[in-house]
Amino acid sequence: MVLEGNVLPVDRANVDTDQVIPAFLLTGITSVGLGVHLFKGMPGGLDLLAAHPDASIVVTRENFGCGSSREHAAWALADRGFRAVVAPSFARIFQENAYNNGVAPIVVDAGEIDALMAAPSLKIDLEAETIATSDARVITFALDPLRKRFLLEGGYLDFLANKRDAVRSWLSRSGSTVE
Amino acid sequence: MTQSLFEKVWNAHVVEQLPGGNALLFVDRIVAHEITTPQGALEIQQRYGDELFDKKRIVAMNDHVSPAKDTETAIQAKLLREWAKRHGITLYDIGDNGICHVIAPERGHIEPGMTVICGDSHTCTLGAFGAFALGIGTTVQTGAMLSGCVVLERPKVMRITIDGRLGHGATAKDLALYVISTLTFKGATGYAIEYRGEAIDAFSMDERMTLCNMAVEAGATTAMIAPDETTFSYLRGRENQPKGEAFEANVAHWRTLRSDSDARYEKDVTLDASELRPMVSWGTNPGESVPLDGRVPADANEKSLEYMGLARGDALRALPIDQAFIGSCTNSRLADLRAAGEVLRGRKVSVPTIITPGSQAVKRAAEKEGLHDVFQDAGALWTHSSCGPCLGMSMGVVAPGSRCISSSNRNFPGRMGAGGRVHLASPVVVAASAILGRIASPEELGAEVAGQRA
Numbered sequence: 001m002v003l004e005g006n007v008l009p010v011d012r013a014n015v016d017t018d019q020v021i022p023a024f025l026l027t028g029i030t031s032v033g034l035g036v037h038l039f040k041g042m043p044g045g046l047d048l049l050a051a052h053p054d055a056s057i058v059v060t061r062e063n064f065g066c067g068s069s070r071e072h073a074a075w076a077l078a079d080r081g082f083r084a085v086v087a088p089s090f091a092r093i094f095q096e097n098a099y100n101n102g103v104a105p106i107v108v109d110a111g112e113i114d115a116l117m118a119a120p121s122l123k124i125d126l127e128a129e130t131i132a133t134s135d136a137r138v139i140t141f142a143l144d145p146l147r148k149r150f151l152l153e154g155g156y157l158d159f160l161a162n163k164r165d166a167v168r169s170w171l172s173r174s175g176s177t178v179e
Numbered sequence: 180m181t182q183s184l185f186e187k188v189w190n191a192h193v194v195e196q197l198p199g200g201n202a203l204l205f206v207d208r209i210v211a212h213e214i215t216t217p218q219g220a221l222e223i224q225q226r227y228g229d230e231l232f233d234k235k236r237i238v239a240m241n242d243h244v245s246p247a248k249d250t251e252t253a254i255q256a257k258l259l260r261e262w263a264k265r266h267g268i269t270l271y272d273i274g275d276n277g278i279c280h281v282i283a284p285e286r287g288h289i290e291p292g293m294t295v296i297c298g299d300s301h302t303c304t305l306g307a308f309g310a311f312a313l314g315i316g317t318t319v320q321t322g323a324m325l326s327g328c329v330v331l332e333r334p335k336v337m338r339i340t341i342d343g344r345l346g347h348g349a350t351a352k353d354l355a356l357y358v359i360s361t362l363t364f365k366g367a368t369g370y371a372i373e374y375r376g377e378a379i380d381a382f383s384m385d386e387r388m389t390l391c392n393m394a395v396e397a398g399a400t401t402a403m404i405a406p407d408e409t410t411f412s413y414l415r416g417r418e419n420q421p422k423g424e425a426f427e428a429n430v431a432h433w434r435t436l437r438s439d440s441d442a443r444y445e446k447d448v449t450l451d452a453s454e455l456r457p458m459v460s461w462g463t464n465p466g467e468s469v470p471l472d473g474r475v476p477a478d479a480n481e482k483s484l485e486y487m488g489l490a491r492g493d494a495l496r497a498l499p500i501d502q503a504f505i506g507s508c509t510n511s512r513l514a515d516l517r518a519a520g521e522v523l524r525g526r527k528v529s530v531p532t533i534i535t536p537g538s539q540a541v542k543r544a545a546e547k548e549g550l551h552d553v554f555q556d557a558g559a560l561w562t563h564s565s566c567g568p569c570l571g572m573s574m575g576v577v578a579p580g581s582r583c584i585s586s587s588n589r590n591f592p593g594r595m596g597a598g599g600r601v602h603l604a605s606p607v608v609v610a611a612s613a614i615l616g617r618i619a620s621p622e623e624l625g626a627e628v629a630g631q632r633a
Contacts, residue, residue, distance in 0.1 A: 012482060014364055014464050016591045023570040023594075027244075027251035029217040029258060031317075041593040043486060063365040066398065066464075067591060068570075069300040071215070071316035089365060092400055093300060097316035145199040146330065156318055160326035161227060163195070163203060167327045170194045170205070178233035178327070 001152055003083045003104070003124040005056030008048065009117040015042060015060055016067030017094060021076045023068070031101075034072055035079030049080075057124065058085040059117045062110065065094020074101040084124055086116055086131070099147040100156050106131070106141050126152060183442035184405050185336045185371045187435075188311045192294045194328055204331050206323045207293040208310075210283050211239040211268075215298030217258040219321030231266055232327040238288050239263045240271035242279050243566045244573045252573075277538020277564040280304040280392065280508040284384070285540055287419030291406035291433040296323055301508045301588065302401075303394045307387035308414075309406035309436050311371070314395065334371040334400040335445035338438075341376035343453030348621060350518070351386035352510055352586065352605035354378065355393035356458035356468040361450065364466035368398030370446065373438060378452040379404055384413040385514035392509045393588050396465040405437040457620050459495050460590045460603040462487060467590075471496055471608065471620050486592050487600050488580070495618050498602075500582045503532040503613035504595075505606050506562075507569040507587035511537030513544050515586065515606045520550045522610035522621050523557040529616040532559035533575045535567035559613070571595045584612045 019042035021034060028034070039045030049055075058064075058077070064087040065073060074097040077085070082103060088110035090098070098105040104126055108116070115133065116122065123132040126148070131139040143151065150156045171178065182190065195203040216239065223229060231237070239259055247253035256272075263270035271282055280301055283289050291309035295302060298320045305312035315329060323329050345354065359366075372394050379387065387404050394402035404410075411430050414420050421429065460468040461475045462483035469476065475484070475493045484490060505511070505519050516536060534554050536542040542564055545551060554561045568575025569587035571594060577583045579598025586609045590601040602618060611621040 013480075016464070016589075018570070018589070018591045018594050022597070023243075023572040026214050026572070027249065027255065029221065029255060031218055041591075041597070043482075043592055063368070063398065066365065067300060067395075067589060069215070069298055069302075069314040069316055071298075071318060074316070089368065091365070091398060092368060093314055093316060096319060100316065100318040144201070144332070146197050146201050147199070156330070157222070157226070157322055157325060160322040160328060160330070163328060164232065164326050167194055167203075167205065167232070171327070178235075 001126045003057065003126065004121065005083065006052060006054050006121045007117065007119055008052045008055035008058045010048065010058055010060035011117060012042070013061035014063045014066055017065055017070050017073040018067055019045065020065070020073035021070065026070055026072050031071070031075040032079060034076040035081070038076040038080045056081050056083050057122055058082055059113065060085065060087045061113060062088045064090050065098070066091035069093045071097045071101070074098045074103050077103050088113060099144065099151050102151060102154070104143070104151055108139055108141055112139055181439040181441045181443070183336050183438040183444065184309060184373055184403055184436055185311065186442070188292055188294065189333065191292070197330060200332050201330050202333060203328050204294060205328055206296050207236060208288060208295040209237045209320065209323050210279050210295065210297035210302070211237055211259070211320070212243055212279050212298065213241045213245070213255040213259040214243045215317045215320060217255055217262070218317050219324060220258065220262040222321055223325055227325055231324050234266045234268050237324065238269045238283060240276050240279055240282055241273065242276055242282070245276055245565055246273050248573045275539055277541065278508045278511065278566055280388070281511060281537030281541065284308065284388070285538055287414065287417040290414065290429070291410060292436050296320060296329060300395045301392050303399065304388050304392040304508055306394070306401045306403040307384060307391045308410055309403055309433070311401060311403065313401045335369055336373060337367060337370040337446040337448060338373045338375065338444040340449045341374065341378040341452050342449060343451050344378050344381055345452050345455055347456050348607065349455040349457055350605040350607065351382060351389040353455055353458040354452060355390050356460065356465060356603060357455055358450065359393060359397045359466045360468045362397045364396065364464040365398040367394065370399050372399045372402040374402055374404050380407065383514060384409060385512040388512065389509055393465060396588060406433045457605060457608050459608065459618055461489060461495055463590055463592050465588065465590060465603055468603065469495065471618065498582070498618045500530055500584045500602070500612055500617060502530055502577055502581060502583040503528065503609050504568045504575060504583060504585040504587065505609050506533070506535030506537065506567045508537065509588045510586035510606045511535060511541065513541055516541070516545045516550050517548070519606040519610040520553045522607050522624065523559065523614070524553045526557055526614050526624070528558045528613040530613055532613040533562060533568055534559050535562045536564045538564045568595055571599070577601070584609050584618060
């Protein structure tokens, strides 16, 4: 799968999930429709989005998605049409949530970020794990081999649903019961 | 084979090894709250016949916004309530609820050696019991409700030894801020921390929970403390724990949950607690913290300075504050309230001050000791239990540009309200600051601080 899209340059480190979507907006019971709230908690966030209305790839600094476990952060990105976040590092929980919602958490060397942030658009090949920059360079990255499947095809819950018999046998070997 | 505490718990729960260093890991306890559970409950109802893997492993509570503040949060609470009732899941609700990380251990649902998940990043709090406890998103929680398992990449292990004992008015909260400022805000990402050492041995369960609570603020998957007599005494006779011989048989097993002497760690850190002083955050993440007597560092981040309205070299002590908050899953237990009470007793606050117990049980226990009178005589608001002002989701929102000193865990931009500025500190520092209207230590009041360790 190849993503071609414009860049939203988020030139901040440690963008926590409160900045991606503040807690007072977590009052719903579905994962859809949260795109309108994206980056409402980030100083200057709404202006930045307005300046890049058709962006679909976030490029940002280290430790993106730190803080709260709210999957609403990944839901808001996906709902707004974002398909990838490129950063030198991610917080664990956001990274898991991103994989489960079709938003690729792409880790690249910190030294690459300035150039990627300055690029108006990027071409990302998720299967081949490469980023093609506008100046014809190719940057490679590595996705988690198992979660890559969830990213591209969905199916985290089905994957686990299909493990239920194996889990029950494992449990019964340990003498536990379920209700 | 020698194993660390983490490895013992992890290995006992691996159902299957998966590609990429991932494991299918069995979950003993799912703690479910109203903000992140209804979406998954609805999905299982719609796609998987409403079938839960094992309802007895789930406990639920309305906690983040309880009582509801509006129609939307009322619907969240109603859905959780109906789901729990339909499946016969234990639910803690209005009148008998509290913050998930306070109430789950308080009601005996957390044991050494367990794997625990909750849709809240501060689930690492429960590692204080020697459990492997971590925050996860809604989809991962839903998967565990459906299959009993999570897919998780095995974290590395970082041992942090805390030598010496706390003194000089320093508390478990100050140690947490010191650890995070030392490791940095992302310094423990990819790690499970194991805390050990003299200071940890001396800590009560309340103090251990405060320390483990903030491990996620260094990026850690969790923090764990090997169970000991303090842990067993906390659990013995507690609600939802077996009695007599059955309990003691569990204790015999729990005693084995210690790192072997030659266990290996991917990272090993030693810190000295004896010189620790009260800490306060100056910036917009908990790693941006310094001793209360310190100054904003010379290498401070420009965006943090701008948001906080501070300059490099500014002294933290004496910075005027507009609001004070004591509560949150970090510091809302009885030990925290007692310590704050010692500072507030017979004095008056000079800024709006909100004190929110972590559970209704904590509230009742505090009131039996007369702490509600101490707080209210001091002019503070004593509320029902909830997450409260910590996440700016219901009450106590901080106005743009206003400064709040808080015993909570996050000073992110907008965390307690858009434009609001948060300084993190211990309950006793918050109490002293509330009285003086500026960032201050209890020493300035000459207070005898309960919980202070000689």
